[in-house]
Each structure stands twice: as C-alpha cells, then as structure tokens.
Amino acid sequence: MKVYISATLRNFFGRNPVIEISENNIKEILDKLTDEYPEAEKILFDEEGNLRKFVQIYVGDENKTQKEFWSDEIKDNSEVLLLPAVAGGAPRESIISDDRRKAVFFDDSEVERFGRHLLLKDIGVKGQKRIKAARVAVIGAGALGSPVIQYLAAAGVGTIKVIDFDEVKLENLQSQVIHTSRDLNRPKVASAKDKVRNINRNIDFEAANVKLEADNIVSEIDGYDLVIDCSDNFKARYLINDACVLCKIPLVFGAIYQFEGQVGIFNLDGGPCYRCQFPAPPEPGLVPTCAEGGAISPLPGIIGSIQANEALKLIIGIGEHLDGKLLTIDSLYLTSKILKIKKNHSCPICSAGAGITGVEDFDYEEFCGLKEEEQEIPIEGYTPEELAAKIESGEPITIVDVREPHERAILRFPNAIVIPIGQLARRKNELNPEQDTVFICKEGKRSILAINTLREAGYAGPLYNLKGGVDAMKDIVFSHEGAWL
Amino acid sequence: MSEVILSREILRELEEIGKRAYPDEGCAILLGDTGNPGIKQVKELKNTADKELSKSFFQVNPIEILDIEKEKNAVITGFFHTHPDQRAVLSKEDEDYMIPGIIYVVMSIVKGSFADIRAYVKEPDCGGIREFDI
Numbered sequence: 001m002k003v004y005i006s007a008t009l010r011n012f013f014g015r016n017p018v019i020e021i022s023e024n025n026i027k028e029i030l031d032k033l034t035d036e037y038p039e040a041e042k043i044l045f046d047e048e049g050n051l052r053k054f055v056q057i058y059v060g061d062e063n064k065t066q067k068e069f070w071s072d073e074i075k076d077n078s079e080v081l082l083l084p085a086v087a088g089g090a091p092r093e094s095i096i097s098d099d100r101r102k103a104v105f106f107d108d109s110e111v112e113r114f115g116r117h118l119l120l121k122d123i124g125v126k127g128q129k130r131i132k133a134a135r136v137a138v139i140g141a142g143a144l145g146s147p148v149i150q151y152l153a154a155a156g157v158g159t160i161k162v163i164d165f166d167e168v169k170l171e172n173l174q175s176q177v178i179h180t181s182r183d184l185n186r187p188k189v190a191s192a193k194d195k196v197r198n199i200n201r202n203i204d205f206e207a208a209n210v211k212l213e214a215d216n217i218v219s220e221i222d223g224y225d226l227v228i229d230c231s232d233n234f235k236a237r238y239l240i241n242d243a244c245v246l247c248k249i250p251l252v253f254g255a256i257y258q259f260e261g262q263v264g265i266f267n268l269d270g271g272p273c274y275r276c277q278f279p280a281p282p283e284p285g286l287v288p289t290c291a292e293g294g295a296i297s298p299l300p301g302i303i304g305s306i307q308a309n310e311a312l313k314l315i316i317g318i319g320e321h322l323d324g325k326l327l328t329i330d331s332l333y334l335t336s337k338i339l340k341i342k343k344n345h346s347c348p349i350c351s352a353g354a355g356i357t358g359v360e361d362f363d364y365e366e367f368c369g370l371k372e373e374e375q376e377i378p379i380e381g382y383t384p385e386e387l388a389a390k391i392e393s394g395e396p397i398t399i400v401d402v403r404e405p406h407e408r409a410i411l412r413f414p415n416a417i418v419i420p421i422g423q424l425a426r427r428k429n430e431l432n433p434e435q436d437t438v439f440i441c442k443e444g445k446r447s448i449l450a451i452n453t454l455r456e457a458g459y460a461g462p463l464y465n466l467k468g469g470v471d472a473m474k475d476i477v478f479s480h481e482g483a484w485l
Numbered sequence: 486m487s488e489v490i491l492s493r494e495i496l497r498e499l500e501e502i503g504k505r506a507y508p509d510e511g512c513a514i515l516l517g518d519t520g521n522p523g524i525k526q527v528k529e530l531k532n533t534a535d536k537e538l539s540k541s542f543f544q545v546n547p548i549e550i551l552d553i554e555k556e557k558n559a560v561i562t563g564f565f566h567t568h569p570d571q572r573a574v575l576s577k578e579d580e581d582y583m584i585p586g587i588i589y590v591v592m593s594i595v596k597g598s599f600a601d602i603r604a605y606v607k608e609p610d611c612g613g614i615r616e617f618d619i
Contacts, residue, residue, distance in 0.1 A: 007554045007561050008584050042610060043585060053581040056547050083551055086530070086564050087544035089578035090510065090571040271574055320600055323572055345615040352613030
C-alpha cells in the first residue's frame with residue numbers, strides 16, 4: 001500500500017513523498033512509520049500519545065483522522081495520505097472572561113458615572129462590565145503609581161490592589177500626585193486608599209504595605225488579571241516579570257528617567273517577557289535610579305497615564321496595544337518610537353526550556369549586583385560620621401566626587417576633587433596612593449563602581465566609599481559651620 | 486536563519502488577501518524555490534470555517550493543499566492567515582496547528598486596514614515557538 005506524505009511533513013520521513021507499507025489499517029501503518037522513522041514519532045504524537053492537531057489522515061478523499069477509524073481495514077489499492085491540518089483561531093479578545101463579564105450589573109448611579117464610557121462604541125456596556133469585573137494589582141504607589149491608581153479607579157476597575165512598603169516623604173510630592181502634604185510619613189498605600197475611596201467608594205481596594213521579595217510576590221499577585229509595574233528599580237522589575245510569567249499574568253511595564261519614559265506589555269498570552277528584551281540589568285551604579293537621577297514632574301503623569309490606558313484596553317479588549325512592543329518617549333524633545341520585542345527562544349524564564357521555575361530559587365540580589373558582602377574584594381567604606389570625624393581631625397585624605405555637574409550644583413562637597421567615572425582610569429595618577437581616597441556620589445552606589453573601576457585599572461592605594469553618599473551626609477554638622485546645607 | 490524575507494509585492498498581496506477577507510480571517514499558502522530562501526509566490530486559500538466562526542477562526546481543506554503541492558513546482562515555505570481586529574500574535578489554537586519548521590505569518594487587520602505582521606516558526610522537536618524577523 002502507498003502512503004503519501006505531504007511536502008509539509010516530509011522532512012520527518014527522510015524526505016520521501018511516498019512510502020510503501022504492507023500493513024492494512026491506520027494504527028499499524030502509523031506504528032510501522034514511527035518504527036522506521038523514529039524522529040517522526042515526536043512529531044506525529046504529543047506526550048499523551050494523541051495525534052497532534054496539525055496532522056490529518058486521509059484514505060483516498062475520506063478523512064480518517066479520528067481514532068475510531070484506525071482499526072478499519074484498508075483495501076490494498078487505496079492510497080493513505082498524511083496531510084497537514086492548516087487552521088487556527090484569533091487570540092482572545094479580552095483578559096476578562098465572558099462569564100465574569102456577564103455576572104456584572106450596574107445600578108443607576110453607575111450608569112450615570114460611567115456615561116462617557118458607555119457612549120463610546122468600542123467600550124459600551126460590554127466593555128464597562130469588563131472593567132468592573134477586572135482585578136488589577138499595581139506595584140508601587142509612587143510617581144507612576146499615582147496616575148495609574150487614580151485613572152483605574154476613575155475608570156471603574158472593580159478591584160485594585162496596591163502594593164508598596166514605603167512612606168510618603170516630602171521629596172515625593174514633586175511627582176507623586178496621589179499624595180499630599182497631609183499624607184507625609186503615612187504609608188503610601190494608606191494615602192492611595194483614601195484617594196481611591198474619594199473617587200469611588202464602591203471600588204474594592206486592597207492595600208498591601210509590604211516589600212515584595214521572592215518569598216512573597218507570588219502570593220501577593222496570584223489570582224489578579226493584570227499586574228502594572230510602577231516600581232523604580234531593576235530588582236523589582238525582574239522579580240515582578242518573573243512572577244508574572246510563572247503565574248501567567250500579563251504585565252504592563254513602565255519606567256521613567258529624567259525626561260524619558262518607557263511603556264510595554266509583557267507576557268500576554270505567552271508573548272515576550274521583560275527578560276526577552278533585557279536579559280540582565282545594567283551594572284549597579286551605572287544607571288542611576290529615578291531617586292538618584294531625577295525626573296521632571298509631569299513625566300510619570302504621561303507614562304503612568306499610558307500604562308493605565310494600555311491596561312484598560314487589555315481589559316476591554318480593544319485597539320492595538322504595546323504587546324511585545326516598547327514605547328519610548330522623550331518628553332524634552334517630544335519624540336517617541338515603538339520598538340518591536342521578539343520572544344527570546346532561550347529566555348531563562350519564559351522559553352520552553354526555561355531554567356527558572358520558581359522565583360524563590362533565583363538570587364535576585366546577586367543577579368542585580370546588590371550583594372556587597374559577596375564581592376570578590378570587599379569595598380571598605382566610611383559612615384558619614386566616620387568621614388566627618390576624619391575631616392574634622394585634619395587627617396590628610398583625598399575626596400573624589402563622581403557626581404554629575406548638575407548634582408554638584410545642588411550640594412557642593414567642600415575640598416573634593418571632581419573626576420567623572422569614565423576618566424578615572426587615565427587620571428589615576430592624580431591620586432596619592434600614600435593617603436586614603438574617599439569616593440562620594442549621591443547615594444553611595446556609583447562610588448562603588450568608581451572604586452571597582454580604579455582597582456581594575458591597577459590602582460593600589462587605599463580606596464574608601466562614603467556609605468549612603470552625600471544624601472546620608474546631609475545631617476552632619478561640622479564644628480566650623482552652622483549646618484551642612 | 487531567523488528571518489523571513491518578503492518582497493513588497495508579496496506583502497501587498499498578503500495585505501490584499503487580508504483586506505478582502507475582512508471581517509473574516511483570510512488565509513494563504515506561501516511558496517518558495519528549492520534551495521533559495523524567501524517566499525516567491527502566494528496562493529490564497531479558501532477559509533472553510535463555518536460563517537459564524539470565520540471571524541475568529543480559519544481552516545483549510547487539506548485536499549486543496551495536496552493539489553497545490555502536486556501541481557506547483559514549488560516548495561511549501563509557510564502559511565499565512567489574518568486576525569481581523571485582533572493582534573498579530575499566535576493564539577493557542579494557532580500554536581497547536583503549527584507544523585515544526587514551517588513559517589507561519591500572521592497579519593493583524595484592524596478596521597479593514599493593515600496593522601501589524603509577524604512571523605513564527607515551531608521548533609523542530611515541537612518544543613518552543615520562535616518569532617522571526619520580517
């Protein structure tokens with residue numbers, strides 16, 4: 001009997017278009033084929049031994065793919081055909097299932113409140129019900145979290161969880177518009193809760209005043225439809241991304257720095273994740289955080305609003321979104337572009353052969369270079385008090401300021417010499433290896449990078465870091481001055 | 486190889502197939518030459534899914550593909566289909582029906598116009614799926 005192999009499947013059968021087989025039913029024919037071409041077995045059958053969906057078996061012009069026909073005797077002069085099944089379906093419309101949408105109802109005040117949404121053809125009652133049914137977790141109630149939380153609440157998202165461990169500080173009020181002067185020293189989640197209640201008391205607001213770590217993130221986000229990353233550091237970003245991949249939750253990512261911002265959607269229906277585009281974080285100290293590098297006030301408003309808009313589009317199931325794309329916006333020169341992000345087939349978290357199977361097993365501190373105690377050569381440092389005592393005693397020391405010019409303009413460090421990190425290696429001769437050299441930056445992170453750079457360049461003199469940077473030095477009062485500032 | 490080369494002409498043909506089929510899913514077979522990379526020819530296929538299903542589903546009669554591979558002196562490089570008003574990403578069904586090593590090109594048609602195009606290939610061992618550059 002002749003078995004015809006479609007050109008689409010022929011690679012797995014030694015490129016033979018026709019194979020002669022003496023067996024006379026489909027079951028025996030398939031057994032014989034997989035005996036002769038063992039590599040075809042994995043192609044034809046899945047792990048449970050079922051015929052894969054992309055294969056169809058015809059005898060003549062009759063479809064005999066169903067197992068019930070496999071024992072039927074086939075006449076000698078028949079031709080058995082192994083053909084491809086070419087088919088597919090569209091991806092799901094919304095991240096909210098129809099059952100959950102249908103379980104939602106509106107009262108008269110809600111019809112009035114959301115009238116502007118109900119009027120939109122693309123949202124309407126169906127979309128607004130999806131919004132009310134949605135459960136969204138927002139990580140970070142800071143600069144990005146401020147617009148995200150308020151717009152989700154205003155739009156009527158039924159359940160909003162906000163996760164943040166921090167308290168409101170005066171410096172937050174420049175960009176974190178969900179908090180006010182009256183909220184100073186309060187947990188950010190408490191302040192956010194008050195604002196959401198003022199917008200709509202019917203929203204189910206869940207406050208989690210916890211710091212996310214590998215041992216708690218899964219329990220904090222599991223069961224939510226969507227996670228919105230409004231964090232401000234790389235450790236949190238990788239942790240959030242990985243937990244979302246493992247919990248199969250789509251992620252709306254956002255980040256800001258000075259005048260620029262980024263928004264993207266990761267892990268939607270098995271799409272690319274944050275690690276596919278950014279396999280590893282930059283070296284610690286190389287890229288200042290928002291707290292270190294600053295950001296213009298309205299920038300998180302722009303980026304956070306786009307995050308909220310993307311989240312609502314995913315929930316409603318409309319439009320083109322940033323799935324597998326990264327939008328970058330430069331607010332200084334008003335330029336923007338969209339980068340396509342491809343799924344990395346060897347991504348350690350979201351590929352088929354992923355190495356990371358649980359966030360608890362992955363060392364995020366080490367991955368992000370935050371484990372100071374485990375560095376090959378430990379960096380010695382002075383506390384602000386120790387450095388102040390050395391300065392007061394008149395001991396000869398060299399202080400090197402590696403901050404940017406605009407940072408030095410805010411707070412000048414007296415008697416410090418200025419050497420940018422990029423010039424350290426070639427200007428190492430300006431330092432005296434016979435005396436202590438102390439490196440200072442804003443938070444004490446870039447100065448560690450500076451010390452490592454000098455050591456790699458072969459500098460042998462004693463190097464010290466100012467722990468906590470100039471920020472930690474602010475409260476030190478020297479005997480010769482009224483106050484540091 | 487991790488890219489699919491589509492000439493402007495082929496791209497235009499695919500776009501036309503997608504627009505013509507809208508709001509239903511359109512589909513086509515992509516043919517190339519033996520030994521030469523790239524897609525040289527597009528042949529539209531008939532979406533045989535039921536009328537109610539064809540907005541979000543497509544299927545092709547395998548005999549139509551059999552006839553093409555017997556008639557045409559060409560290599561089957563891949564298959565193309567559209568997602569009307571949906572993203573150009575693979576659905577679970579799309580993935581299940583992918584044959585390893587064959588290129589699957591998906592085009593998003595939003596409100597009757599081209600929105601996005603992406604290409605995917607299933608690993609030879611039926612493992613993961615790789616996105617190819619176009």
